[in-house]
Amino acid sequence: MIAIFWISIFLIVYTFIGYGFVLYGLVKIKQLFKKPFLFKTDQVLPSVTVLIAAYNEEDIILEKLANTLDLNYPKNKLQVIFITDGSSDGTADKLKDKQEITLLHQDKREGKMAAIERAFPFVKGEIAVFTDANTFLNKDAVIELVKHYQNSKVGAVAGEKRIIIGDTADASSAGEGFYWKYESKLKNWDYALYSNVGAAGELFSIRTILYHPVEADTIIDDHMIAMRIAENGYIIGYEPKAYAIETASVNIKEELKRKIRIAAGGIQSILRLKKAANPFLNPLFTFQYISHRVLRWTITPFLLILVFILNGLIAFDTNLLLYQFIFAAQVVFYILSLVGLYFERRDIRVKALFIPYYFCIMNYAVLAGMIRYFSKQQSAAWEKSKRK
Numbered sequence: 001m002i003a004i005f006w007i008s009i010f011l012i013v014y015t016f017i018g019y020g021f022v023l024y025g026l027v028k029i030k031q032l033f034k035k036p037f038l039f040k041t042d043q044v045l046p047s048v049t050v051l052i053a054a055y056n057e058e059d060i061i062l063e064k065l066a067n068t069l070d071l072n073y074p075k076n077k078l079q080v081i082f083i084t085d086g087s088s089d090g091t092a093d094k095l096k097d098k099q100e101i102t103l104l105h106q107d108k109r110e111g112k113m114a115a116i117e118r119a120f121p122f123v124k125g126e127i128a129v130f131t132d133a134n135t136f137l138n139k140d141a142v143i144e145l146v147k148h149y150q151n152s153k154v155g156a157v158a159g160e161k162r163i164i165i166g167d168t169a170d171a172s173s174a175g176e177g178f179y180w181k182y183e184s185k186l187k188n189w190d191y192a193l194y195s196n197v198g199a200a201g202e203l204f205s206i207r208t209i210l211y212h213p214v215e216a217d218t219i220i221d222d223h224m225i226a227m228r229i230a231e232n233g234y235i236i237g238y239e240p241k242a243y244a245i246e247t248a249s250v251n252i253k254e255e256l257k258r259k260i261r262i263a264a265g266g267i268q269s270i271l272r273l274k275k276a277a278n279p280f281l282n283p284l285f286t287f288q289y290i291s292h293r294v295l296r297w298t299i300t301p302f303l304l305i306l307v308f309i310l311n312g313l314i315a316f317d318t319n320l321l322l323y324q325f326i327f328a329a330q331v332v333f334y335i336l337s338l339v340g341l342y343f344e345r346r347d348i349r350v351k352a353l354f355i356p357y358y359f360c361i362m363n364y365a366v367l368a369g370m371i372r373y374f375s376k377q378q379s380a381a382w383e384k385s386k387r388k
Contacts, residue, residue: 001310001313001314002314004306004310005307005310005311005314008303008306008307008310009307011295011299011300011303012300012303012304012307014291014295015291015295015296015300016296016300019186019291019292020182020185020186020189022291023186023189023190023193023288023291024189026193027189027192027193030192030193031192036192037150037151039147039148039150040150043147043150045073045074045077045143045146046077046125046126046127046146046149047077047078047079047124047125047126047127048073048077048078048079048125048126048127048128048129048142048146048205049078049079049080049081049123049124049125049127049128049129049208050068050071050078050079050080050081050129050131050142051081051083051116051119051123051128051129051130051131052064052068052080052081052082052083052131052132052133053083053085053112053115053116053119053132053133054082054083054084054087054091054133055084055085055086055087055091055109055112055133056087056088056089056091057087057091057133057134058087058089058090058091058093058094060133060134061082061091061094061095061133062094063136064133064134064136065080065082065095065098065101067136067137068080068131068137069100070139071137071139071141071142072139072140072142072143073142073143077125078125078142079102079123079124079125080100080101080102081101081102081103081104081119081122081123082095082101082102082103082104083104083105083115083116083118083119084103084104084105085104085105085106085107085108085109085110085114085115085118086106086107086108086109086110087105087109092105102122104118104119104122106118111216112201112221113213113214113216113218113221114216116130116221117213120211120213123208125208126207126208126209127145127146127149127205127206127207127208128205128206128207128208128211129142129145129203129204129205130201130203130204130205130206130222130225131201131202131203131244132201132202132244132246134246134247135161135202135203135244135245135246136244136245136246137159137203137242137243137244137245138241138242138243138245140241140242141159141203141242141243141244142205142242144159144239144241144242145157145159145203145205145239145242146205147239148237148239149207151235151237153234153235154234154235154236154237155206155207155210155229155230155232155234155235155236156199156204156205156206156207156210156225156226156229156230156234156235156236156237157204157205157206157236157237157238157239157242158187158196158198158199158200158203158204158205158226158236158237158238158239159202159203159204159205159239159240159242159243159244160184160187160203160238160239160240160241160242160243160244161180161183161184161200161202161203161243161244161246162180162243162244162245162246163180163246163247164245164246164247179358179362184240186292187238188238188240190238190288190292191235191236191237191238193284193288194235194284194285194288195230195235195236195237195285195288196226196235196236196237196238197227197230197236197276197285197288197289197292197293198223198226198227198236198293199222199223199225199226199236200222200223201220201221201222202244202246203242203243203244204222204226206225206226206229207229207234210229210232210234211225212225212228212229214228215272218265218268218269219261219262219264219265219268219269219373220261220262220265220266220268220269223265223266223269224269224272224273227269227273227276228273230276230285231273231275231276233282255361256361256364256365259361259362259365259369260365260368260369260372261369262365262369263297263365263366263367263368263369263370264369264370264372264373264376265369266293266296266297266366266369267297267298267369267370267373267374268373270293270294270297270298273289276289277289277290277294296366297366300363300366301363301364301366301367302367304363307330308327308330308334311323311326311327311330312327314327315327333356334356334360336353336356336357337353337356337357337359337360339353340353340354340356340357341357344357
């Protein structure tokens with residue numbers, strides 16, 4: 001029991017903190033022996049297509065259009081495609097007379113992945129840039145992304161996601177902002193060591209020639225598109241100077257819904273990305289992928305529960321102060337999280353409680369995402385068997 005407890009503790013600490021230290025150390029060692037890739041400033045810029053799938057975004061769509069057209073990139077090399085499939089508000093109407101863009105619209109909504117798939121025959125750029133309709137890019141975002149393609153080994157490049165946090169931020173927005181700052185550091189070091197391990201839909205790009213459609217039911221398509229490129233031997237770059245600004249979720253309910261969906265997509269992607277998890281194909285990439293993604297999306301939430309139970313049993317069964325102290329620390333942490341929940345529901349802002357509360361919400365979302373995904377799979381299998 002004690003051995004299982006300490007192994008579990010090790011995996012939890014490694015997943016959330018330790019990997020960052022290990023990664024940073026490996027990057028420093030690498031830098032002693034190998035200089036980073038140097039970008040040239042006199043290179044001919046590639047042609048770029050910006051793809052924006054927008055569903056019922058009439059309140060913000062013209063701002064997104066203005067932001068996109070204002071990007072610091074040669075206009076003769078920049079194509080902009082909006083896909084508004086299924087939008088029932090004025091999103092398509094507001095864009096239909098804009099000559100600077102290509103608008104694709106059909107009344108039927110088939111999902112984001114289907115919209116992207118439908119748009120790809122119209123893509124003319126050597127580089128395809130994906131960005132969400134509700135995010136805004138910095139002016140140099142595209143020019144910062146494309147410089148990484150000077151390295152022929154790079155097949156995709158992700159930008160940074162930045163969260164706007166106001167003074168009245170709730171636990172969802174403050175916690176999310178802290179989380180993405182830490183994530184950005186990890187992504188930077190991942191790329192410095194070898195490769196990033198995924199991409200977020202707010203802003204990422206690929207070599208158009210490497211695009212391959214993913215399964216129609218894919219939940220986190222942006223991550224899957226980038227990872228499939230990595231599975232074919234290419235590097236996923238990361239550029240923090242190219243960033244997408246997004247407002248944090250309105251409240252913790254919306255944030256939780258989003259995280260459960262991402263967690264369900266994470267499990268789905270792990271089951272499908274078999275090459276990425278095979279250490280015999282690319283050991284370094286597999287190490288990064290398992291350390292940064294797989295552990296978070298699979299066993300860690302279960303280990304948190306296991307550690308709490310085992311710690312309680314050991315603490316009450318022995319007189320060792322170490323186990324009693326660790327158990328007391330866990331109890332205090334979870335109490336603070338519950339107090340954060342209490343305050344959140346009463347619209348009371350105590351930022352010191354945001355981190356433990358958000359940490360628990362994130363891990364709960366992973367468990368809920370797993371249950372949702374496997375429940376849907378079981379229901380689909382049941383329906384299929386009934387039709388036979």
